[in-house]
């Protein structure tokens with residue numbers, strides 16, 4: 001058979017399209033989404049805002065309005081901000097901006113956010129990992145040793161980390177930033193549930209990049225809005241790889257309404273944290289299952305029956321996430337903290353199953 005030479009980049013033949021392979025059930029507790037739909041609580045405000053944004057135009061003052069609100073929310077000048085379609089796009093642009101040669105790689109902890117691999121692969125940037133310890137902490141020494149490789153072009157730390165849910169000590173991240181020559185990207189997608197941030201260090205460290213999202217605390221996963229914060233000199237470089245009108249006006253308009261009404265979401269965050277603690281304590285009392293403390297909108301737990309439990313819950317129309325592929329997370333499952341009634345349903349179905357097993 002005659003082999004047809006690919007007309008695409010040679011390394012693309014070795015990677016696959018990213019597919020989010022989750023079951024679609026009545027109770028979606030698998031993607032760390034919010035259960036609050038911003039349109040339901042702010043429909044009047046959103047419609048009003050959209051009326052004033054002409055979609056036949058490229059430019060609109062809504063962009064400055066959104067930047068002003070965001071600048072106020074993060075406590076940094078507008079020059080420190082780049083906006084786009086979710087934290088994912090911010091990762092993508094960062095990867096594009098550092099990738100120079102075939103051997104270049106980004107350094108990440110493992111297990112961490114799966115799509116660091118997807119998007120680095122997409123732009124021809126390799127990825128290497130430092131494994132977390134069994135307590136989900138990691139060796140700064142090992143991390144820094146690996147970062148000394150001249151092909152290491154970016155260091156990534158997800159804080160709090162997905163899927164383990166824990167927060168790394170700030171001193172540890174600072175040590176990494178101080179000793180890494182390259183850019184250090186801190187992914188704070190779950191920041192609002194932990195309250196801890198590296199943002200106040202941005203003026204101290206020129207190699208620090210913080211990535212944030214509206215998909216979790218601001219309840220807008222489908223809106224696709226995220227942003228990146230760094231020293232203005234870095235923002236200038238990053239914007240060189242960005243498409244000019246990457247962020248559509250509808251997203252910008254709705255993002256503005258969300259920030260104008262952020263009190264509603266602060267309220268939601270507190271509710272999620274309360275629900276998380278409640279679910280944690282009820283799971284703690286369940287025989288055959290061990291939950292772990294997290295600083296996010298999800299919980300993780302392990303059980304030697306996790307595979308059967310996963311199937312059982314699917315049969316009950318509940319989708320949670322199997323995160324057991326990494327050895328550190330053997331037998332682990334992840335569940336998104338959802339509405340009180342959903343958490344209760346999940347708890348009861350889990351308890352029914354476990355009672356039969358142990």
Ligand code: PMP
Nearest residue numbers: 086087088113162189213215226
């Ligand atoms: N980083 C982490 C750690 C995440 O968990 C997610 C989403 N699950 C993202 C980035 C992507 O977020 P967004 O929806 O803003 O693209």
